[in-house]
Amino acid sequence: MVGCENSKKSDSDSNKEKCLSDDVINLDQGDPTVFQEYWMKKKDRCTVVIPAWDLMSYFSDTTNVCWFLEPELEKAIKALHGAIGNAATEERYIVVGTGSSQLCQAALFALSSLFEVKPVSIVAAVPYYSTYVEEASYVQSSLYKWEGDARTFDKNGPYIELVTSPNNPDGTMREPVVNRREDGKVIHDFAYYWPHYTPITRRQDHDLMLFTFSKITGHAGSRIGWALVKDVEVAKKMVQYLTINSIGVSKESQTRATTILNELTKTCRTQSESFFEYGYEKMKSRWERLREVVESGDAFTLPNYPQAFCNFFGKTISTSPAFAWLGYKEERDLGSLLKEKKVLTRGGDRCGCDKKYVRVSMLSRDNDFDVFIHRLATIKDLKCNQP
Numbered sequence: 001m002v003g004c005e006n007s008k009k010s011d012s013d014s015n016k017e018k019c020l021s022d023d024v025i026n027l028d029q030g031d032p033t034v035f036q037e038y039w040m041k042k043k044d045r046c047t048v049v050i051p052a053w054d055l056m057s058y059f060s061d062t063t064n065v066c067w068f069l070e071p072e073l074e075k076a077i078k079a080l081h082g083a084i085g086n087a088a089t090e091e092r093y094i095v096v097g098t099g100s101s102q103l104c105q106a107a108l109f110a111l112s113s114l115f116e117v118k119p120v121s122i123v124a125a126v127p128y129y130s131t132y133v134e135e136a137s138y139v140q141s142s143l144y145k146w147e148g149d150a151r152t153f154d155k156n157g158p159y160i161e162l163v164t165s166p167n168n169p170d171g172t173m174r175e176p177v178v179n180r181r182e183d184g185k186v187i188h189d190f191a192y193y194w195p196h197y198t199p200i201t202r203r204q205d206h207d208l209m210l211f212t213f214s215k216i217t218g219h220a221g222s223r224i225g226w227a228l229v230k231d232v233e234v235a236k237k238m239v240q241y242l243t244i245n246s247i248g249v250s251k252e253s254q255t256r257a258t259t260i261l262n263e264l265t266k267t268c269r270t271q272s273e274s275f276f277e278y279g280y281e282k283m284k285s286r287w288e289r290l291r292e293v294v295e296s297g298d299a300f301t302l303p304n305y306p307q308a309f310c311n312f313f314g315k316t317i318s319t320s321p322a323f324a325w326l327g328y329k330e331e332r333d334l335g336s337l338l339k340e341k342k343v344l345t346r347g348g349d350r351c352g353c354d355k356k357y358v359r360v361s362m363l364s365r366d367n368d369f370d371v372f373i374h375r376l377a378t379i380k381d382l383k384c385n386q387p
């Protein structure tokens with residue numbers, strides 16, 4: 001809470017100043033501070049107090065495959081998915097992780113160690129979430145090997161396809177593209193499959209699905225993610241990885257996540273209080289402002305997303321992804337161009353694409369977003385102005 005108060009002060013104080021100043025704006029990382037205002041309004045409603053004698057053990061429930069998962073968090077996760085209708089939790093094991101980043105690595109370990117032939121190829125369709133490249137290559141494991149774009153993948157042998165839907169960086173809804181079921185496994189990353197980002201059109205029901213607390217509510221600092229896993233052997237292997245890697249997951253974080261997830265579920269049908277109503281309006285208004293600037297000039301491109309009926313909101317809604325996949329109409333390194341304007345973004349080359357695309361975080365604080373829109377407006381006509 002103290003942290004919140006401090007940020008509140010510095011945010012509002014620096015607001016006007018930042019609009020006038022020419023500070024560097026970092027929209028490279030997807031740090032989800034956009035929702036902080038909503039949580040500030042909750043005041044002490046989601047404050048968690050933990051006495052010193054509590055939560056001291058490594059263990060949570062030794063009868064559970066995931067023995068370090070707090071039973072209350074398990075209930076909260078199931079209740080939230082039930083209320084939103086975005087994923088099936090029945091007949092599945094829940095594995096909690098230190099963010100879904102850790103779970104993705106646990107899943108790569110689990111799935112590849114269960115294949116007979118190694119190394120297992122890891123692929124994702126371009127443009128992909130750039131961190132997958134590091135997650136699949138950093139430790140130079142002999143179990144698996146990063147093979148890049150799933151669309152051009154033609155190697156024989158076992159593979160794992162990472163499918164992010166809606167996709168980071170371009171916000172599109174995705175399905176697997178490699179279709180050799182007999183020797184392939186899929187990890188479905190649903191970090192952004194929540195109604196403030198995209199219409200909930202179906203209840204996802206795959207073998208291995210990843211979710212993260214970070215991108216639902218913005219509490220990335222708690223480092224909580226979860227996997228919904230059908231196969232007990234895969235769940236056990238993931239738990240083995242997490243045990244060796246970090247002997248479980250912080251119980252303080254699990255407790256905080258439980259309180260906040262329960263609040264989401266409790267208020268999700270009350271329009272004035274619902275986080276998802278707030279988040280949807282917030283993201284929608286940012287996208288409208290961005291599109292207005294892009295469409296008023298002739299230099300940039302943005303993807304268009306079809307509207308769809310959202311089962312959660314009970315109406316047809318638009319898509320407002322967490323990242324903007326901004327393109328430049330000419331062959332030019334857009335990341336460098338924006339860097340000259342002191343806006344840091346992630347270059348398309350990091351996502352397996354061309355440098356004329358960049359990934360821009362739409363999840364920053366208001367003042368950074370305002371400055372970004374202002375600076376973009378100053379360069380949108382650049383092409384026309386050039387000789």
Ligand code: PMP
Pocket residue numbers: 030098099100101102129164168189191211212213214220223224225
């Ligand atoms: N998957 C995707 C697609 C993401 O964008 C992110 C965060 N940028 C993650 C996973 C990881 O989230 P975390 O580790 O914070 O749970």
